[in-house]
Amino acid sequence: MTLLLMAAGSGSRYGKLKQFDDLGPRGEFLMEFGISDALNNGFDHIVVITKEENQKFLDDHLRKRLPANIKLDVLVQKLTDLPHGTSFSGERQKPWGTAHAVWTARNVIDGPFAVINADDFYGQSAYKNAADFIRAHRNDNTFALVGYMLRDTLSTHGSVSRGVCQVEGDNLLSVDERLKLEPDGDKVKDLDSGNSYSGDEHVSMNFWICKPSIFEKIESEFRTFLADKELGMKSELYIPKTIQEMLQAGEIEVKVVPSEGDWFGVTYSSDRENAVAILQEKTEAGKYDSPLWK
Template sequence: MRSNSHAIDRMSKTTLVVLAAGMGSRYGGLKQIDPIGPNGEIILELSVYDAIQAGFDRVVFIIKKEIEADFKEAIGNKLAAHVEVEYVFQDLHHLPKDYEVPAGRVKPWGTAHALWCCKEVLDGPFAVINADDYYGQSCFKDLYAFLNNEAKSHHYGMVGYLLRNTITENGSVARGQCVVKDGKLVNVVERTRIEKRNDKIEYYLDDEWHTLPEDTLVSMNMWAFTPDIIEEIEHRFDAFMADAVPANPLKSEMYIPNVVGELLREEAADVVMMSSRDKWYGVTYQEDKEGVKAGIRSLIDQGRYPQPLWK
């Protein structure tokens, strides 16, 4: 299910796919379009601006159909004047086969399913980011270079962040701990509860707290893929619907790192690990908002972004 802003020649485009269908349950609202910058800028605007500066010339937004009008009014129509924009709708009933959706299910099927929904609009290498994370500028240059010079079938890339640059002071976060060997990603271990405790960063597992080094590389869902990843997602959907969904019919989700992890264990793909030293900003909780505003204001004051952002 998709909506074209206008006809496009995809073969000549470097595409950024933006995961924007989540509603931000912990945050308590549609944080993807919540103004953060001093002139009402949205975090996503900064990411798209950085991507354009790096060379990206097409953006695919994955959203829910229900938020289309609000999303376009807040950001989509504005960006369409600067980059080619296309929309894909993540729909609970849009699945690889005629599966039965569990009664009472309203939650989307996860980031891997969101990416699968793009199967009709992606026929070349592309990058993937979250809508509500500020990634910094250097990573988009790295992604663009990888996509245009190195990406090929089952040869992917990922940008990892230093754990200390991705932590909130206002509660726990979930992060994918990256296991790296010889510059390649070996595995992503999901840590669902990471917090700052007693001047350390720790994660909770098996009723105990464990320390994580501050310079641990973690995944912030920033990937470089070729379209075959979508085929791999589809191939794994039967197992997901047969195993995960019956165990948790209302909330089970299929995540991109899970699919990549399976491919790595099967030695069916490899992932080049890129790293960013930039500070990550994100609004996980309402209490994070003022700190993020201050951080973005500082970047603008340093001249990293023009005012107004779009001219």
């Protein structure tokens, strides 16, 4: 089983590259805890998508730590990585988005895989539930979202963006991207739209379980995207949007797999203290070895 980590962000609100911040008790990166949880649940292939200037460092860093039997691919998300026969002549500095990050791995993944953000902590049970789902659905085209409750994914230091999900039973119906969610008493308010939420809604934290069929869909969307010069200048391709289009076209089913664990992220620099404390506490409780890698 493959775990794909997206680590090509710039950390603009955090103030530095949070993917490489030494948050663990022995200076471990946050992504290393996710990788460890994945390996403990049967994942044996790690794919990391990063920037070109970080590729060698990250490849060296992880190869020194991962067991020898674990396959590792550290790939670069490039602005020049375009579908055959397409081109882009405008000026752009930001990556093409999370869907393009996933598409970057199209030549190294040929089976079911999980996708996560490298700068989020998802909880040990989330990886177990994801692995169980992959084993149960290895030969079909069913995707999944490992879901969290909105109220459990907020920051006390500023607004956050979340994909708010409509769910029926264990079936995902839709994902509505909300970009400025903040606590509002016992509710959650979206500052952009004015919408109010109870906080008990499922949200996407970009922990997806995908099949290789997504690569063809992303490429098709990317071709359409590049044909629109305005989109190509500043917009991005997002995983939830791609999966939702596949879902609405009847190409796939998408199940919601409960995480049954605790999530935290480091959106703002002020989130760092909390992250360090949680990882220290979990390590002292024996949930993680220290050092993490032997």
